[in-house]
Amino acid sequence: MGSADEFIKLRCVSKEYATASALRGIDMVVEKGQWVSVVGPSGSGKSTLLNIMSGLDNPTSGQVVIDSTDITAMKEDEMARFRREKIGFVFQQSHLIPYLNAVENVMLAQYFHSIADEREAADSLERVGMGHRIDHKPSQLSGGEQQRICIARALINSPQILLADEPTGNLDRENTRKILELLNRLYSERQFTIILVTHDPFVAQWGRRTITMEDGKIIRDEYR
Amino acid sequence: MIATIVRRSFANRKKAAALMIASITFGTAIASSLIVISMEIGGRVSRELRAFGANILVEPEIEGMADLSGQRRYLRYEDIVRAKTIFWRHNIVGIAPFLETDAEITSNGKSEKVGLIGSWYYKELPLPGETGTFPVGIKTVSPWWSLSGKWSDSADNIVIGSSIASEFSVKPGDRIDVDGTPLKISGTLDSGGIEDRQIFMDLESLQRLKGAGGKISKVLVSALTAPMDTFAYRDPASMSKAEYEKWYCTGYVTSIAKQIEDVFKGSKARPIWQVAGTEGKVLKRLKVLVYLLCLMTLAASTLGVSTTMIMGLVQRKEEIGLMKALGAGSEKIALIFVTEGIMIGLAGGLFGYLLSVGASQYIGTKVFGIALEQRAMLLPMTMAGAACVSIAGTVLPIKKAMEVRSAVILKGEQ
Ligand SMILES: Nc1ncnc2c1ncn2[C@@H]1O[C@H](COP(=O)(O)OP(=O)(O)OP(=O)(O)O)[C@@H](O)[C@H]1O
Ligand SMILES: [Mg+2]
Numbered sequence: 001m002g003s004a005d006e007f008i009k010l011r012c013v014s015k016e017y018a019t020a021s022a023l024r025g026i027d028m029v030v031e032k033g034q035w036v037s038v039v040g041p042s043g044s045g046k047s048t049l050l051n052i053m054s055g056l057d058n059p060t061s062g063q064v065v066i067d068s069t070d071i072t073a074m075k076e077d078e079m080a081r082f083r084r085e086k087i088g089f090v091f092q093q094s095h096l097i098p099y100l101n102a103v104e105n106v107m108l109a110q111y112f113h114s115i116a117d118e119r120e121a122a123d124s125l126e127r128v129g130m131g132h133r134i135d136h137k138p139s140q141l142s143g144g145e146q147q148r149i150c151i152a153r154a155l156i157n158s159p160q161i162l163l164a165d166e167p168t169g170n171l172d173r174e175n176t177r178k179i180l181e182l183l184n185r186l187y188s189e190r191q192f193t194i195i196l197v198t199h200d201p202f203v204a205q206w207g208r209r210t211i212t213m214e215d216g217k218i219i220r221d222e223y224r
Numbered sequence: 225m226i227a228t229i230v231r232r233s234f235a236n237r238k239k240a241a242a243l244m245i246a247s248i249t250f251g252t253a254i255a256s257s258l259i260v261i262s263m264e265i266g267g268r269v270s271r272e273l274r275a276f277g278a279n280i281l282v283e284p285e286i287e288g289m290a291d292l293s294g295q296r297r298y299l300r301y302e303d304i305v306r307a308k309t310i311f312w313r314h315n316i317v318g319i320a321p322f323l324e325t326d327a328e329i330t331s332n333g334k335s336e337k338v339g340l341i342g343s344w345y346y347k348e349l350p351l352p353g354e355t356g357t358f359p360v361g362i363k364t365v366s367p368w369w370s371l372s373g374k375w376s377d378s379a380d381n382i383v384i385g386s387s388i389a390s391e392f393s394v395k396p397g398d399r400i401d402v403d404g405t406p407l408k409i410s411g412t413l414d415s416g417g418i419e420d421r422q423i424f425m426d427l428e429s430l431q432r433l434k435g436a437g438g439k440i441s442k443v444l445v446s447a448l449t450a451p452m453d454t455f456a457y458r459d460p461a462s463m464s465k466a467e468y469e470k471w472y473c474t475g476y477v478t479s480i481a482k483q484i485e486d487v488f489k490g491s492k493a494r495p496i497w498q499v500a501g502t503e504g505k506v507l508k509r510l511k512v513l514v515y516l517l518c519l520m521t522l523a524a525s526t527l528g529v530s531t532t533m534i535m536g537l538v539q540r541k542e543e544i545g546l547m548k549a550l551g552a553g554s555e556k557i558a559l560i561f562v563t564e565g566i567m568i569g570l571a572g573g574l575f576g577y578l579l580s581v582g583a584s585q586y587i588g589t590k591v592f593g594i595a596l597e598q599r600a601m602l603l604p605m606t607m608a609g610a611a612c613v614s615i616a617g618t619v620l621p622i623k624k625a626m627e628v629r630s631a632v633i634l635k636g637e638q
Contacts, residue, residue, distance in 0.1 A: 051631040056549055056630050056631040077553050077554055080548065080551050080553045080554070083550075085551070089549055095542070095549075097543050097546065098543075099232045099233055099235065100229070100232055104228060104232070107225060108225070108229070108547070108550065109550045109551075111225040111556075112551050112553070112556055113551060115225075116225040153550075
């Protein structure tokens, strides 16, 4: 176990694309159990930051240390193992496998982690209020319902970190609030670390800390 | 879980799945028909090539002083049937015994010393220790020899070679003096070889005439043989027990000759290489051809599966990226493709087998005029083979899938 107050640590992380610099020397530390909101204008590098923290993308330079492990040095398969052990994901678009039903989509994450357990998967859907929809395909569900399944899937393997990229981007205020209440409830039950990207101030206020990005840099870091 | 993923995924892209199964179906149908036909036809070609003549010659063994003393040695008449008791007895398709003597023939004031040969043209002898008979005689080792008239059935009549017949201007029905005894000519024989200058008499009659009861001077055997390979050319005397066993139990012309030698007392049996060689070569080439055709067909099937899967990857990029983001290791991604490959292969193999049963039956009757024996054993073999072919088709798609970068695909924007 790494020290709790340097659970996630980025040192001078940059990401250059051929046509743009997405991140320019990001330094940041996240404590274990923190709920951090990341805000900023479109194109400021929020998604890139999240992808690098999860190892889905490699930084051009700099170092990412999670739970005392330098993930920038990892090979792809090691990274995949690290990801399934430690990280849960919720994407802006609810990325679900279209031909699998709700419970099977959750079981998929279990299967990649260890073994699929239908009972447990169904229970997790119950907890996000989707118990009555377990055999529906994603196309038969509303955006808010799909997003709830994504949350159930992200948390099914009890990750220490939840990375959410605009999880409520497509939802109306009412559904956004329901999702955040759900997240908040699960967060207080399990005390995982949340890093949540959003451009919506209403969403950002649910975290205790807000990091503001602009042009690939952190320009503000505030606690409430 | 993996089965669910693959099943649902197929249900989601039925066309692609059907295309891949069809690709395997046709490939395996063609390949397994080729194999069934070649197994059958191989035997037939071999049998037809037997028309080129005997491939084993059995003669008395000549050893030491016997040769110098000028005393002739013979084989035993009663050993003929024993040739049908060897391990490879079913491969022996023809046996012809000969008793070689000389005689002087005279007709129209002309005379000439010629070979007087005792043999059978065609007859059936009872199988030793079994019910049924087996064919023996010149016809069974040299089927292209043509006899006009009838074969000699006693010491009163003979068959003469075609060039003697024209030289002496005699024909069946005429008489000719043989060692001063006028004999009736029952038929003429045309072989295209030295036999055209010989005269023939029924074997037992000649034995009695010459006081050589139970004696024969050589035997020609026509046997179906396995193609000679490098192992076959090794000297059996230098083999280990296991090697000798293997050599003995493979139908090489040499091992069959050895077994025949063992049943003819005091004999030496050797392959007649010209015939034995041709046959093995032709069969080997036929086999190589069939294997090549099978290989090409199956390669086409592999390619069919491969391209269809790679094309499908365009649509599946997102789900593969997602699986990787969820922490799927490369082995679990690969397993999905391999499982798809196995399912396609098993389905294609089953359909392919059924199709090949029909196709080979049709080709067998239409082209070769025979009903092919269908071997149920081929079903599991076909299915397993088809699965391998199909799995081979997943190699490239798996490589491509590994290249999918989830970050690019899952970015919030698009
Ligand atoms: N694959 C890529 N190739 C080139 N440039 C890229 C690529 N991905 C992102 N960028 C650029 O990097 C910058 C940061 O992109 P990023 O997706 O992180 O922004 P974001 O803050 O998530 O924006 P949004 O709020 O619109 O989602 C942008 O200028 C973008 O154009
Ligand atoms: Mg983004």
